[in-house]
Amino acid sequence: MRRLLLRLYDYGYRVLLRPLVFRRSAQDAHDRILSLLSRADGSELLLALAGAARRLTQRQQPVTVGGVRLDSPLILAAGFVKGAGFDDEADAQAAFERGDNIMPGWRTMPALVGAVEFGSFTRQPRLGNPGVVVWRHAPTRSTQNRVGLKNPGLKAAAAFLREHRDELPAIMGINVAVSPGVSDPIQERREIIEALATFLDFGLTPSWFTLNLSCPNTDDDPTGNQTEGKARDLGGAAVELLRPAGIPLWVKIGPNLSDTQYRALIAALDAVGASAIVATNTQPQPSPDNPAVSAGVGGGKLYAEALRVCALLVDEKRQHNYAIDIIGCGGILDGASYRAFRTAGVTAAQYWSALVYRGPLAAAVIEDEAEWIPPQESVNDC
Numbered sequence: 001m002r003r004l005l006l007r008l009y010d011y012g013y014r015v016l017l018r019p020l021v022f023r024r025s026a027q028d029a030h031d032r033i034l035s036l037l038s039r040a041d042g043s044e045l046l047l048a049l050a051g052a053a054r055r056l057t058q059r060q061q062p063v064t065v066g067g068v069r070l071d072s073p074l075i076l077a078a079g080f081v082k083g084a085g086f087d088d089e090a091d092a093q094a095a096f097e098r099g100d101n102i103m104p105g106w107r108t109m110p111a112l113v114g115a116v117e118f119g120s121f122t123r124q125p126r127l128g129n130p131g132v133v134v135w136r137h138a139p140t141r142s143t144q145n146r147v148g149l150k151n152p153g154l155k156a157a158a159a160f161l162r163e164h165r166d167e168l169p170a171i172m173g174i175n176v177a178v179s180p181g182v183s184d185p186i187q188e189r190r191e192i193i194e195a196l197a198t199f200l201d202f203g204l205t206p207s208w209f210t211l212n213l214s215c216p217n218t219d220d221d222p223t224g225n226q227t228e229g230k231a232r233d234l235g236g237a238a239v240e241l242l243r244p245a246g247i248p249l250w251v252k253i254g255p256n257l258s259d260t261q262y263r264a265l266i267a268a269l270d271a272v273g274a275s276a277i278v279a280t281n282t283q284p285q286p287s288p289d290n291p292a293v294s295a296g297v298g299g300g301k302l303y304a305e306a307l308r309v310c311a312l313l314v315d316e317k318r319q320h321n322y323a324i325d326i327i328g329c330g331g332i333l334d335g336a337s338y339r340a341f342r343t344a345g346v347t348a349a350q351y352w353s354a355l356v357y358r359g360p361l362a363a364a365v366i367e368d369e370a371e372w373i374p375p376q377e378s379v380n381d382c
């Protein structure tokens with residue numbers, strides 16, 4: 001019954017809904033979906049339907065990863081439920097006090113897909129980059145973005161989540177990042193500590209926090225942020241702060257680092273007691289509209305590199321008996337790609353581009369395909 005429903009849903013999305021969505025530019029579709037989600041968050045009927053859709057299609061497959069017990073192994077990655085951008089704290093606070101929904105999808109997405117990582121949130125609000133910042137490349141099932149860490153800032157985000165604390169999902173993560181442009185190690189550490197402490201002070205105890213060490217969509221050097229020293233310093237400080245609250249720390253890193261750097265990062269993060277590495281964030285490439293400006297690629301074009309990095313990290317973990325877990329992320333779009341990550345040794349994974357190419361029930365479809373579609377079969381070409 002569940003499989004039949006998923007097949008019907010998949011056919012309907014591929015043949016009816018996706019062509020409609022793809023008639024619009026990626027930017028337009030993205031904006032409209034966020035505005036739809038903003039309204040859906042306030043509709044008990046739509047929330048009930050979203051919850052029913054998930055219960056009917058998603059199989060319970062409990063798995064413990066990075067110190068968290070998940071109901072099923074696929075998590076919606078950071079960057080989808082992250083909130084509106086603001087010029088400054090006063091504007092963000094004013095919007096919150098007016099009762100605006102400053103975090104579209106905060107209620108609908110967990111009801112629909114299960115586990116969600118909220119954020120990234122930074123110390124101050126950010127408007128993000130202007131103009132067109134989201135693209136898709138359908139032949140390779142890829143996305144590209146230079147959203148630029150648009151978010152309401154940690155104070156307004158924490159106030160908003162506290163206000164809705166009773167309606168938050170039981171399992172969720174919060175992703176925090178250092179403000180782009182900040183390179184002073186003391187300031188970086190202060191920002192991360194302040195971010196985590198603010199969420200905790202506001203009585204928010206997510207299932208995990210993720211420290212985003214890789215911010216490829218800002219004008220910062222995407223690899224410069226991911227040194228062993230920084231991982232040790234920021235990761236160590238965060239773990240110390242979270243330990244009394246019993247909340248595990250995950251750390252998200254980017255693709256295209258050298259093998260030596262990945263080995264150093266996993267050693268440092270394991271040593272300071274981080275519970276998981278999320279590998280990887282998007283891959284910087286020239287943006288479609290202006291090759292002089294770089295934007296982060298996810299989906300099919302990221303898949304091979306993300307898989308390579310995960311395999312390398314799993315191998316390191318096994319060789320050195322590290323306790324830290326590896327969570328895959330990058331181009332998980334169908335049963336075959338998800339199974340490849342599992343074969344590489346990850347027990348849980350995150351996805352973003354699959355929402356575009358497989359629709360809102362992507363996680364349930366992918367998990368199901370991984371169970372029954374032969375490895376060599378290509379599942380869902382555009």
Ligand SMILES: Cc1cc2nc3c(=O)[nH]c(=O)nc-3n(C[C@H](O)[C@H](O)[C@H](O)COP(=O)(O)O)c2cc1C
Pocket residue numbers: 077078079080082119120134143144145147149175212252280281282297298299300302329330331332350351352353354
């Ligand atoms: C529009 C967009 C915004 C994103 N924003 C963030 C973010 O704020 N923080 C973060 O850690 N990752 C962010 N990501 C990266 C995703 O979480 C994910 O790592 C990446 O898209 C690779 O997964 P995929 O191949 O399944 O898309 C964003 C991705 C997209 C497409």
